[in-house]
Amino acid sequence: MFAFLLRRIVQAALVMLVVASIAFLMFRFLGDPISNLLPEDATVEERADLREKIGLNDPFVVQYGRFITNAAQGDFGQSYRNNRPVSDLLAERFPATAELVLVAASLALALGIPLGIYTALNPRGWISQGLQVVSLLGISVPTFVTGILLILLFSVTLGWLPSFGRGEVVDLGGWTTGFLTLSGLKALILPSIMLALFQMTLIMRLVRAEMLEVLRADYIKFARARGMPNRMLHFKYALKNTLIPVMTIFGLQLGGLIAFAIITETVFQWPGMGFLFIQAVNFSDVPVMAAYLVLVSFLFVVINTIVDLLYHVVDPRLRVEKSTARGV
Amino acid sequence: MTLLELDNIVVEFPTRRGPLEAVKGLSLELNEGQILGLVGESGAGKSITGAAITGLIEPPGLIRSGQVRLRGQRIDNLAPEKMRRIRGKEIGAIFQDPLTSLNPVYTVGEQLIDTMRVHLGLDHKAARKRAIDWLAEVGIPAPEARLDQYPHQFSGGMRQRVVIALALCAEPKLIIADEPTTALDVSVQAQILALLKRLCRENGTAVILVTHDMGVIAETADRVAVMYAGRLVEIGDVAQVIQDPLHPYTKGLMNSIPQIGNRDARLTQIEGAMPGLRNPAPGCAFAPRCPQAIDTCRTLRPIPVDAGSGQVACHLFGEAQ
Structure with a gap:
């Protein structure tokens, strides 16, 4: 290890x-x-x-x-535009992006996995068929379009939720959070839905495909022939096998969420790192761009390493052999 | 005592070009503790018959007509939940490939314990103790240490032993073993069969051994049923069917086994291939390949008649003669 x-x-x-x-x-x-x-x-x-x-x-x-x-050492020099250290700028903006991505990722997992399981277990039901069609839309419609449609419906027409910004934030020793105020929470809803939608549909379709595959496996047939109840068959024996590939993809996608946050942050004027990056591009603020590139790559690498470690927890075949298989 | 009766079972798979009958009216009886070999070529309907007994025919396939009775009780029309309770507890199953039959992400102990807890209502501790006993019973050394290992840490033969333990741990009265040794090394096959036979004899468990290997049948079974194109052509005691087969198809099967020490003899084979399931001919399905076919064979389907130590479905026997 x-x-x-x-x-x-x-x-x-x-x-x-x-x-x-x-x-x-x-x-x-x-x-x-x-x-x-x-x-x-x-x-x-x-x-x-x-x-x-x-x-x-x-x-x-x-x-x-x-x-x-x-x-x-985390020193990327001075921003050309603001004449401030780039690391300070990023540190200021990081909490906004981190909270957005966290909420979006949780949303994607919390809805994607159960929906995927449901559609796999009831492949012919009309709810499943409907979800499949909707998920196809979720995958193929560009995220900025869904973002703008969300703004149009919930901010402009209904006036329920804000269309831009983070709302009021609370400063917890350098980490500004929107979780603690009502306006902060309300401001999170639309951007996180926009960011989560693609990931959620992707996870749902992936879980469904994997689950259908696993349910055809011999060990599920054998477990069924031993009279194991469906609940145990589906949620214990099949699910763990299903989640192994889902974990890989989700690890990659989590990095993608941070990167794709650029678009969401631009649509919602969300004061995160992605928005900072877009501003930097417009101004050829190279130190900020360079630092953003390095930071996002760093997050990618860290997440993938964690996913690789998780594999060892979930899949016993990857663990270091304590004793090797003996002959018959 | 009769344990299992199949009464004129028809298994059908609906397809776009109309229904396909994989089993076309099969009747058999199995006594308690008896080992029945079910033989035939690929596609003869052996595995489907096994699946029909356990109620695990893949949809959209279904039992179109006939009855499956376990100790006189019909089980082919039970509600899914009732049938689930019978599976594992009354009728166990062993599949071909031990390498893929075990769940890779759970220890063998966990799989055994789950199975016993579901059927025997044991608590975790008691189930664990029995699981260790079962591993020892199927000849796995150091069972206590092995219990907490994952399937990939076992060799193929060891995994098939675990599969046997899993199939037997809820103490079913009948085991359907579908080609249980095909995927194994030849040197391991005999051990696994001997183990299966010993455990079933000790526990009074009946076995339906589905195979196309006559050697396996000769070693293990008490009775043999030979299937051809979805029908039973011959059933009888193992010694009689092997030494003195009645049906021309069974004779062909026996002649196509190579004889050790007889290098010069040409290996005989049955000419032609089994007919497809679609558009069956009116007469005996084997007639086109049968060296002894008479005119009646091509027009009239033979019905099973008592002959030898069992029954045979052939016009050369029975009242036609």
């Missing part, structure tokens, strides 16, 4: 190094930062001074080394 963990950490470090390199290359190819940092009427001397000061005249390797060293 320890060797496995060590191997995974080395792999993760390599992935992060590659991502950091790509982030670094952005600095070299996305225009000249000097023109963003200084007023338009700055003199040539001023430009040259700044260039020397922030180390743009150093050799490539030195700059690269410095970037990686700083990035490893």
Whole structure:
């Protein structure tokens, strides 16, 4: 187990190094930062001074080394736009995105798994058929369209829920939360539905397909031939086998949720990291973009490592053999 | 004492081009503690017959007509929940592939304990103790340690032993064993069959052994039923059917077993193939391949008549002669 963990950490470090390199290359190819940092009427001397000061005249390797060293310590330099440390900006915005993703992911799992099981156990029922059609819509309609439709219905027409922002937030020692106020909770509803919808339909369809497959397996037939009650057959014997592949996909999708939050945050003007990123793109604020790239990749790597560890909990075949199978 | 009766069972699978009869009127009787071998080619309806007894024919397949009686009680028309209680408790089943018959994510102990708790109403502790006894009974060394291991930690033969323990642990009176040794190593096959036979003899459990392996039948069974194209063609005591088969099809089957030590003899085979289930001919299904077919065979279906130590469905026997 320890060797496995060590191997995974080395792999993760390599992935992060590659991502950091790509982030670094952005600095070299996305225009000249000097023109963003200084007023338009700055003199040539001023430009040259700044260039020397922030180390743009150093050799490539030195700059690269410095970037990686700083990035490893969470220092991505100053934002060109706000003239504040990028790490501060991201730390400010992170709670908003984290809460949105958390609610969306919980929603997707809490609805997707039961609906998937239901449609697998009653494949011919009209509710299942209806859900299949709706889920097809959920998968194929772009999320920004559903977001805008949600705003139109619940904010504009009915006026029940806010169409933008986080509402009132409470600051808990640097972590701003919307969970503790009514307006904060109300503001969470529409964006998290928009973000969760695609994932939920995906999970539902995946659970359904896996469950149908597992129910045809020999060990389920044998359990049925032993007269095990349906409840035990479905929710104990079949479900655990069903959830193994679902876990992989959900791990990947959780990273996707963080990345896709960009669109949701833009539609709902949600003050999270994705919204920050879009603003940074409009302004070619390369340090923010680079930091966002590195942070999202880091989250991806962490989540996937956790999923791999969970496999070992769920699937005994992957556990380290304590004793090997003996002959007959 | 009669344990199981099949009375003119017809199993049908509706298809787009009309219903398909996989079993076309099969009657058999099985006494308590008896081991019956059910043989025939692939597609003869052996496994479907087994599934009909346990009430596990895959929908949309169904028992169109006839009755299955267990100790005189009809069981083919029971409500699903009632039939579930009979499965495992009264009628157990063993399937072909021990590698896929066990749930990979639960320990063998958990699977045994669940099964006993469902049928015998034991508490967890008592069930666990019995599970250890069962593993020992089926010849698994160090049963206490093995109980908490997962199926992938067992070899194929060991897994089939676990499967046998699972099928027998609720003490059913009848076991349907569908090709229980086909997936196993030849050296392990004999051990598994001997084990199955010993446990069933000790517990007075009757067995229907579905196989296409005549060697397995000769080793294990008391009686043999031979199926061809969904019908019984011959049934009798194992010694008589093997030494002195009556039906031309059974004779063909026996002749197609290679003889050890007789290298020069050509292996005889039955010419042709079993007819498809669709558009059955009016006469005997075996007539097109039968070397002894007479005119009647092609027009009139033979009905089983008493002959030898059992029955045979052939015009060469009975009142036609």
